[in-house]
Amino acid sequence: MKANDLRPGAAINLDGRLYVVTKFDFTKPGKGPAYVQVKLKDVKGGGYIERRFGSTDTVEGTTLDRRTCEYLYDDGQGHVFMDAETFDQMTIPYDVAGEAMLYLRPNSQATVLFHDENPLLIELPGSVELSVKECEPGVKGATVTNVMKEAIMETGLKTKVPDFIEAGETLRINTDDASYLGRSKA
Numbered sequence: 001m002k003a004n005d006l007r008p009g010a011a012i013n014l015d016g017r018l019y020v021v022t023k024f025d026f027t028k029p030g031k032g033p034a035y036v037q038v039k040l041k042d043v044k045g046g047g048y049i050e051r052r053f054g055s056t057d058t059v060e061g062t063t064l065d066r067r068t069c070e071y072l073y074d075d076g077q078g079h080v081f082m083d084a085e086t087f088d089q090m091t092i093p094y095d096v097a098g099e100a101m102l103y104l105r106p107n108s109q110a111t112v113l114f115h116d117e118n119p120l121l122i123e124l125p126g127s128v129e130l131s132v133k134e135c136e137p138g139v140k141g142a143t144v145t146n147v148m149k150e151a152i153m154e155t156g157l158k159t160k161v162p163d164f165i166e167a168g169e170t171l172r173i174n175t176d177d178a179s180y181l182g183r184s185k186a
Helices: 094-102
Strands: 011-014 017-025 036-040 048-054 060-062 065-075 076-081 087-094 109-114 117-124 127-135 148-153 158-162 172-173 179-184
Touching: 017 117, 017 158, 076 094, 076 117, 087 117, 094 117
Parallel strands: none
Antiparallel strands: 011 017, 011 060, 017 036, 036 048, 065 076, 065 109, 076 087, 109 117, 127 148, 127 172, 148 158, 172 179
8 A cells, every 4th residue: 555545543564563553644845755754553562653654655554353342441451342233342451542541431432443353442533522520610701711721521631621611511522632622512
C-alpha cells in the first residue's frame, strides 16, 4: 500500500515488527515533495515511534479484525469488553487499553482492533458524552466571557471547560485532544 493511503487504525509491518498507525499527517510543503508523518504504536513492545514517508513510498500493510465491543467493567487485571455480535467477553490488559479508557464509561461502545485474536488497540468515536464529576464553581455572568476552568470527568479525564459548566452536567468531549465540544443534547 502507498504511504499516502495510511490512516489511523491501519496496521503495517515495518522492520519486521507490527505497528498500528495512531496519528496521520499529510504535508505538502511549498518547496519539495509531499510527505506523510505518522505516529506508530508497536504492538508487541507497546512503545511509540514516529516515521516520515514520502507520499509515494510503499509500505507493507496487514489486515486487522475490527469488532464493535461494549465496555463492561474493570476486573482488576484489565478491562472487560463484550463482543457486540457474539457476546463473548474478553479482558483487555491495561497497557493495550491505555488512555482510551479515560473516554469510556461502562456500557459504552468502541471498536477494538484484533490481530490473530489478540486485541491491539481501542478506536474511539470522534466524541463521547461524559458527566462532570467535579469542577470549581462558576462565576455569575461567565456565559459572555471565554474563561476556561479545569474539570474532572466521571472517568478521571481532566479537561478545560467554560466557566458556566457545573458538576453533574453531561458534556460532549473530543476524543482526539480531550477538548470541550458542548453540552449533551440528551
